[in-house]
Amino acid sequence: xxxxxxxxxxxxxxxxxKITDEExxxxxxxxxxxxxxxxxxxxxxxxxxxxxxRVVAQDLKMRDDMVTDGAxxxxxxxxxxxxxxxxxxxxxxxx
Amino acid sequence: MTELTKLTLKEASxxxxxKEFSAVELAEAHLAAIEKANxxxxxxxxxxxxxxxxxxxxxxQRLAKGDARALEGLxxxxxxxxxxxxxxxxxxxxxLGEFVPPYESTVGQNLWNAGAVMLGKLNNxxxxxxxxxxxxxxxxxxxxxxxxxxxxxxxDDKLVPGxxxxxxxxxxxxxxxxxxxxxxxxxxxxxxxxxxxxVGIKPTYGRCSRWGIVAFASxxxxxxxxxxxxxxxxxxxxxxxxxxxxxxxxxxAPVPDYVAQMQGSMKGLRVGVPKEYRVDGMSPEIxxxxxxxxxxxxxxxxxxxDISLPHTKYALPAYYIVAPAEASSNLARYDGVxxxxxxxxxxLIDTYENTRAAGFxxxxxxxxxxxxxxxxxxxxxxxxxxxxxxxxxxxRDFDDAWNDVDVVLxxxxxxxxxxxxxKSGNPLSMYxxxxxxxxxxxxxxxxxxxPAGLSGQGTPLGLQLIGKPFDEGTLFKAGKAIEDAVGRFSxxxxxxxx
Numbered sequence: 001x002x003x004x005x006x007x008x009x010x011x012x013x014x015x016x017x018k019i020t021d022e023e024x025x026x027x028x029x030x031x032x033x034x035x036x037x038x039x040x041x042x043x044x045x046x047x048x049x050x051x052x053x054r055v056v057a058q059d060l061k062m063r064d065d066m067v068t069d070g071a072x073x074x075x076x077x078x079x080x081x082x083x084x085x086x087x088x089x090x091x092x093x094x095x
Numbered sequence: 096m097t098e099l100t101k102l103t104l105k106e107a108s109x110x111x112x113x114k115e116f117s118a119v120e121l122a123e124a125h126l127a128a129i130e131k132a133n134x135x136x137x138x139x140x141x142x143x144x145x146x147x148x149x150x151x152x153x154x155x156q157r158l159a160k161g162d163a164r165a166l167e168g169l170x171x172x173x174x175x176x177x178x179x180x181x182x183x184x185x186x187x188x189x190x191l192g193e194f195v196p197p198y199e200s201t202v203g204q205n206l207w208n209a210g211a212v213m214l215g216k217l218n219n220x221x222x223x224x225x226x227x228x229x230x231x232x233x234x235x236x237x238x239x240x241x242x243x244x245x246x247x248x249x250x251d252d253k254l255v256p257g258x259x260x261x262x263x264x265x266x267x268x269x270x271x272x273x274x275x276x277x278x279x280x281x282x283x284x285x286x287x288x289x290x291x292x293x294v295g296i297k298p299t300y301g302r303c304s305r306w307g308i309v310a311f312a313s314x315x316x317x318x319x320x321x322x323x324x325x326x327x328x329x330x331x332x333x334x335x336x337x338x339x340x341x342x343x344x345x346x347x348a349p350v351p352d353y354v355a356q357m358q359g360s361m362k363g364l365r366v367g368v369p370k371e372y373r374v375d376g377m378s379p380e381i382x383x384x385x386x387x388x389x390x391x392x393x394x395x396x397x398x399x400x401d402i403s404l405p406h407t408k409y410a411l412p413a414y415y416i417v418a419p420a421e422a423s424s425n426l427a428r429y430d431g432v433x434x435x436x437x438x439x440x441x442x443l444i445d446t447y448e449n450t451r452a453a454g455f456x457x458x459x460x461x462x463x464x465x466x467x468x469x470x471x472x473x474x475x476x477x478x479x480x481x482x483x484x485x486x487x488x489x490x491r492d493f494d495d496a497w498n499d500v501d502v503v504l505x506x507x508x509x510x511x512x513x514x515x516x517x518k519s520g521n522p523l524s525m526y527x528x529x530x531x532x533x534x535x536x537x538x539x540x541x542x543x544x545x546p547a548g549l550s551g552q553g554t555p556l557g558l559q560l561i562g563k564p565f566d567e568g569t570l571f572k573a574g575k576a577i578e579d580a581v582g583r584f585s586x587x588x589x590x591x592x593x
Contacts, residue, residue, distance in 0.1 A: 035468070044485055051483035
């Protein structure tokens with residue numbers, strides 16, 4: 001599966017990672033190589049096979065619908081690059 | 096005091112209980128060794144002497160009162176993938192910057208509740224993505240082992256300690272902690288253990304809580320120990336494992352006494368040897384090691400059986416769809432808003448893109464992009480769904496094998512430790528490091544690596560034992576049989592101590 005530079009740029013945009021022209025060229029080759037290699041999975045007949053969704057059969061547990069944690073606003077914003085009055089500050093998104 | 100750093104966990108615990116030395120003395124000996132050796136090995140990314148000595152002091156008070164817990168006063172290294180309350184945690188990525196978690200991982204808390212002492216945080220591949228510890232933002236870790244050059248003399252080549260838990264394996268092998276925590280998504284406990292002559296076990300998926308561990312691929316990640324003996328690994332896992340309501344995939348089943356299970360009889364244990372692991376171009380020394388492993392287990396009372404795991408060759412390619420797909424989702428949270436690095440741009444999207452461009456290393460970016468690609472519109476069925484179906488077949492292979500055998504024996508790695516830089520140019524050749532370990536994660540099974548011999552270059556090689564779900568006890572028992580037959584391994588000269 002060949003991934004061209006336009007596709008690399010589209011994927012990088014979806015992943016929100018800015019890439020340089022040089023990186024785009026390198027990634028074109030590397031991603032194509034890896035995707036070529038995983039093509040071998042096509043040899044496997046999976047027609048009647050269910051996808052694996054869990055490793056060990058176990059019903060998800062339900063917990064009581066109660067508040068068990070909270071009132072930690074200071075802790076939550078403590079590591080933020082920029083915060084104000086317990087809000088995360090981001091660049092303006094609406095004009 | 097350097098002798099204190101060479102003890103096993105078991106010996107150190109006995110020494111503390113018999114008042115031969117104190118927990119503070121034990122911690123001080125290790126802190127002094129780290130101070131001397133870390134420049135050469137780069138195993139620790141944070142050393143926490145005050146924290147360690149405070150814990151050790153509390154342990155000494157407990158010991159004086161005869162109130163010692165399972166790991167009382169025993170100094171450990173802690174992989175930087177585990178969140179530590181009030182102590183910087185970065186997963187060895189620039190994107191987490193100076194992140195200081197306000198909470199402790201469940202596995203970490205279990206260890207401290209049992210009296211263990213934390214010496215510091217250990218280096219690893221960035222977000223645990225790598226097999227050589229070369230992708231860390233803090234630089235590569237060096238193995239204490241050295242190989243022989245073609246002239247037969249020790250070479251100065253810096254060898255990798257494996258990865259992603261390279262800080263853990265290097266520190267345990269170099270006596271910079273008695274044992275260490277680690278995590279394993281595709282081989283990150285077992286491969287570094289094999290390359291450094293240490294014991295590493297990845298338990299069954301769900302045996303250890305993933306809460307508070309920086310996520311890589313959630314359906315594959317598991318925590319486990321790296322230690323210097325099988326018994327030490329059993330002691331560690333007995334404490335690390337627990338049911339945790341904070342991780343819905345953790346299993347609500349009692350944790351057995353693994354040290355007791357390790358001492359069980361080997362009589363009649365059925366050991367499977369899968370023919371698919373005899374890969375093309377397998378080196379004669381790996382083949383010889385494997386044969387040797389079979390005869391040791393046979394001598395201990397086991398029977399050897401040829402088995403087939405037909406989908407083995409598809410495990411690695413399927414892994415390189417599943418793991419990057421899950422990673423691309425998990426790592427979406429690093430956006431420069433709530434924690435870590437922020438590189439400002441013209442607007443919010445530009446800020447995200449700049450932050451992630453500057454914060455992630457090349458291997459992490461590569462995996463995020465692969466994951467984004469295979470999950471993107473129109474490709475989900477062809478890649479992720481297909482890989483998850485292949486995973487069902489891999490698991491089914493093992494389910495069938497358990498009708499005939501109790502445990503499976505394979506080599507841990509296809510080759511001994513390589514030098515830093517030797518494989519970093521080609522992602523695919525690095526991915527092949529995990530060819531024997533990754534099936535275990537795909538099927539969710541427990542796997543242990545046991546030191547089993549030295550290569551022609553004088554560096555360690557490991558054998559892997561794979562068990563039924565939640566049958567870690569059998570892995571410790573069979574692992575002990577190999578250890579009893581071959582002994583333990585450590586580097587001959589402590590060159591790293593300067």
